[in-house]
Every structure is written in structure tokens, then in C-alpha cells.
Amino acid sequence: MQNNKTVLVTGGTGYIGSHAVVELIESGYRVIVLDNLSNSRDTVIDSIFTITGVVPEFILGDIRNGALLDSVFKSHSIDAVMHFAGLKAVGESTEIPLAYYDNNVNGTIQILNAMKAAGVRSFIFSSSATVYGHPEWLPLTESHPRRATNPYGNTKLMVEGILEDLAACDNEWRIACLRYFNPVGAHGTGLIGESPAGLPNNLMPYVAQVASGRRPTLYVFGNDYDTADGTGVRDYVHVVDLAKGHVNALAYCERNAGRMLAVNLGTGVGYSVLEMIQAFEQVSGKPVPYKVVSRREGDVAACWADVALAESLLKWKAERGVRQMCEDAWRWERNFEN
Template structure:
């Protein structure tokens, strides 16, 4: 039996595939490669010395999704696939609602048809929106402030309703915060198509000369240095959290929303300063206006993850910055170079 990893060629997906294979799972990767590279999965195979099938499928095509479940003996699903840029979602909301929700519905229909009961969903801290209380707790009301976050919150509700109708299912909603860093080998990392949306790849691409400028969005947030505060988590810690969530699914039924973060916030400017310090670099940057859809402060309560999953983040911000730079230096143009 195998674990189906949707969006498995993406940044978090590839690192989770490594962790799953290292933990002894068989996997099947499903991806449409619209914003990822097939070469990333070649790197996964090389790192783990294990082979696995890859299905180039768009989840929005229900018949194709059904065929994957017919072809393989699927035991559980980890669902990463979806559009994920908060700013872009404000400009293209229909794309986000159509892609993210339709794809998940088709996946659930196939799971229902083929009696698959274990589901780990890649949700997001964006479902919390702008909350005054920190850290963010799983039982807080969901108030997403952009269409991307709305799709995550809507899918969470769909999954709760699905479980109510199918109480033998086990569903974990992983609300994770800001994944950064790379596999310690430097062979896997974040390789966004086009202009990076996330902070660390903007920093590393600027440092390696791939983009011409480094811009910070906003200096007037209600934070100590005026820049946004986020809970940055090493992508390998995040990957290991998915393996623990899957193990939890195998011994429990129900629906649980669980934060995956470090429980500590760092500002955008702190991340830049840390990156320069640990990698002995000097970088110039520009400060522009706020980016639409960004919350000022966001960091996690991690108590539930510790209690239910026996998981906690282990890698420091220094390590995140070192690993991100190692990846970019080894792969200045990403996977396709």
C-alpha cells in the first residue's frame, strides 16, 4: 500500500517525500507540474536511493484522479496540491476558488469511491487572518483576509463535513506557518516559477544575482521594527511533521487542526540580518509599500502538535538561512539549469 502525495513535486512536497521514504513508506506522487519541476523528483530519488511512480495529473480532472486510485493501492493521502500565493489570489480569486476547491472535491470523491480513510491536508496559518492575540491557537475563529486563505478555510470545513458523514475517517488539518530553508544536502530547495513571492527565495536569488533587487513590503506595521513578523519554520521540520500526522491518522479517527510552527516570531528585517550574518554577506534592500493581503503578525502555538503528534521544530533560524543559501549556491538557476 502507498501514500498518495498530491503536489509532491513542489517545495514542501519534495521534502515530505524524502521524509516519507526515509520512514519506510511507499509513495505515489501526483502533480500537474504547473509551478514545479519534474527534476525535483529525480533529486528525491537520488537522495533516498528509492524509486516511486509519478502521475502527471491535474486534480481538476475528476476522471484522471479516479484512474490513479484505480491503478494504485492507496492507503492514505497527503494533499499539498493547490495555488498558494496570497497576493496573487487577491488579483485572481476565481482561479484560486476553482483550482483549490475543485481539486480537493475530486480527491475526496476518489477517496470515497476507493475506501481511503487517512487524509493529511496542507492548510495554512492564513486561515487565522489578523488576530490580536498571539500565539495563534487552533480553536481561534477563522478570519482569512485573502482568497487563498479563504480556500484553505473552506476546504477545512468541507473536510469536517466529510468526516461527519464518514466517521471512520481520520483527517489532520496542518496549519503551517512560513516554511523556509532546504534539505541539508543542498540538492532540494525552494524554486519558485518567476518572481519569488516568499522572503527567503527573494533573498537568496538576489544574493546569487538572479534578481536585480531585494524589496521589503512595508515598514509601518505595528511591530518593533515596522516589518511583518512571521513564524519561520525549517522545511525539513515541516516535512517530519507531516510524517507524524500520517502516523497519527493510522491510530485515530476524527478531525484535528494542528499548527506546525516554531512558536516564535521573527521580523522580515531580522531574517535578512540573520541571513547576512550566518552567510557572511552584505546585501542592500529597498523598502516599498505594504503588500495587499499581508497580516502584520503571525506566529503559532505549538502545544497541540507536541501533545498529539509528539512533534516540535528543532532547526534554528540560523540553520534555515544556511541551508537556503547552500541550495541556491548549488543551484543558482534552480532545478532547470
């Protein structure tokens, strides 16, 4: 099912980007991947071929290279950009903030400049629930005040601001900022998934590595939060559902010019750290030994999404539950030495 539209996917060999590439191809789009492989491998392209039967064009390059971007837009007929490339570790962003502003803010400006010059105006951006900071109410609606609590979050807020200004001054732009909650899981084939370098920042890959014996103990950061069992509650969303949300957002942008849409992508349901550990133990049949340590600075007690906007505007709803998230993460963990 070809639809003759071509999408440039930055960060397309990364965790979420690779799943979006698969969903785009399966929805009939042509895809060009641009990635500097700073946090992924080009073998992901082979896995995408195995899953879809299509080899997306791969360009090894950096989004901060304006000349490269101009040549990519000149030599291809591109209809839209999905922009995943960037740095994403909250802790690291406090240590090397300039690298975060350079990759995430400067890099995005370079892409937008190249798009403007080439007359391409459809843009889907990877934002994050981190833009909401400490929740004043739950579930988090898109109108919740935004305030970042670390440099990474600041980069997302700054880009959202840039995109708002852009949409306001030129109504040809079609922009969607997708605010992800907690992406987890892997493709059902077990061929693509999350491969964190070093110690995982996120719960699910950490749990998977402890279950498989790669790490001895999971550290649970705090069990004295004001939640049912005292551990942090998050809205985990399956990465395949998330990827499908991008395809729906692109279709929405194709239908609606002159808007900047900001929309939550989550399930609308929160699970605690202990509930996730228990679910993973059930699925894997392996124990996940854990140790409670003190709270991590900046972590909120609970956070989950209001998903009404995604349902009404994007016609999107997450379909995969916690069991499938754990099953797919476990398959990926066992299949690959990632």
C-alpha cells in the same frame, strides 16, 4: 525499514511535497506522486532518488481529473493521501480567483470523491496560518477565529469546512489539516528546495536571490508596524521540520479514526524581516541591500504559532533554527539555477 503502507502525494514534486516524499520514504512508506508540473519539474524525482535511493512512482496528471484519480486508486493499493497540490500566491488569487477555487476547492473535492469510492479514508491537508486572518491574540491557537482576507485564504477555509463536514458525517475518516506558518529553507543536501517562478512572493527566496546577485534589491514592505524594529514578524519553520510533521500527522491519523484534527505547524517564535536579513547576511557573507517601501495590503504586523497541540498530539516539535534555515536556503540558491 518498509512499513507496507502506500501514500499518494499530490503536488509531490513541489516545494513542501517533495520534502514530505523524502521523509515518507525515509520512514518506510511507499510513495506515489501525482503532479501536473504547473509549478515544478519532474527532475525533482531524480533528486529524490539521489537523496533516498528510491524512485517514487510519478504520475503526470491533474487533481481535477476525476477519471484519472479513479484509475489511480483502482490500479494501486493506497492507504492514505497527502494533499499538497494547489495554487498558493495570495496576490495572484485576487487576479484569477476562479482558477484558485477550481484548483484548490474543486480539485480537493475530486480527490475526496475518488478516495471515498476507493474506501481510502486517511487524508492530510496543507492548510495555512492565513486562515486566522488578522490575529486577535498571539501566539495563535487553533481555536483562534478563522476569517480569510483573500481568495487564496478563502480556498483553504472552504476546504477546512468541507473536511469538517465530511468527518462529522462519517467517522471512518481520519483527517489532519496542518496549518503551516512560514515554510523556508531547503533539504540539507541542497538537492531540493523552493523554485519560485518570477518574482518570489515570500521573503526567504527573495533574500537568497538578492544575496546571490540575481536581483539587485530586496523590498521590505513597511517598517512602521507595531513590532520591535517596525518590520513584520513571522514564524519561519524549516521545510524539513514541516515535512516530518506530516509523517507524524499520518501516524496520528493511523491511530485515531473519526476525527478531524486541525493543528499549527510552526516554531512558536517570531522573527522580523530585518532579523532574517541579518541572519542571512551572516550565513552567506553577502550583503542584502534593501529598500523600505509601503506596507502590502493584507499583511499583518506579527504572527506566530502556539505549538502546544502539535507537541502533545503529534509528538512533533520543530528542531531547526533560523541559522540552519538560512544555511540550507543559501546552499540551495548556490547549487541551482532554479
